[in-house]
Amino acid sequence: MSVGAALEQLLRLIYRRAMKLAMLPEDERDSHYxxxxxxxxxxxxxxxxxxxxxxxxxxxxxEFVRALVGIIEMGSAPDHEPSADQRPPVPHLGDQGTDTTRI
Structure with a gap:
């Protein structure tokens, strides 16, 4: 496995763990950390x-995982609105006549 592939896999693992931690109540996260x-x-x-x-x-x-959990929580807050410095999503070039955005 290349270094790049290993890093990509590690970052996906960290992201999945952070997503699971963000769903837990704060008082249940310490043992996971x-x-x-x-x-x-x-x-x-x-x-x-x-x-x-x-x-x-x-x-x-x-600390990186804690920060990522915080980012996930902020992004999933019900009153979350894009800030003024965020650009609107750019439609995929293949999308003609639709307003969906591919990531």
Whole structure:
């Protein structure tokens, strides 16, 4: 597996985990964050990071996931409206006569 493919797969995994965490009540998330921290720390040590650096890497990963959960929550808020600096969706070039947008 190439580095790019591995990174893409990892980012999809992180996104799916963040989506699941965003559905949980805040008070139920800490144990999941702890699990992410332990798993990431073990993986970092496995690839050769010293324990101190592995702990920093794991904490950074947890903070990244927490931030992603926050972004997901903000985007799914019922009163969420696009800000003035957001551009409207651009229709796909193949769409003729429809107002749907493909992502």
């Amino acid at each position: 702890d699990h992410i921290r332990l798993s990431c720390c073990a993986a970092a040590e496995h690839i050769g990071q010293d324990p101190d650096r592995a702990a920093i890497t794991a904490n950074d990963m947890v």
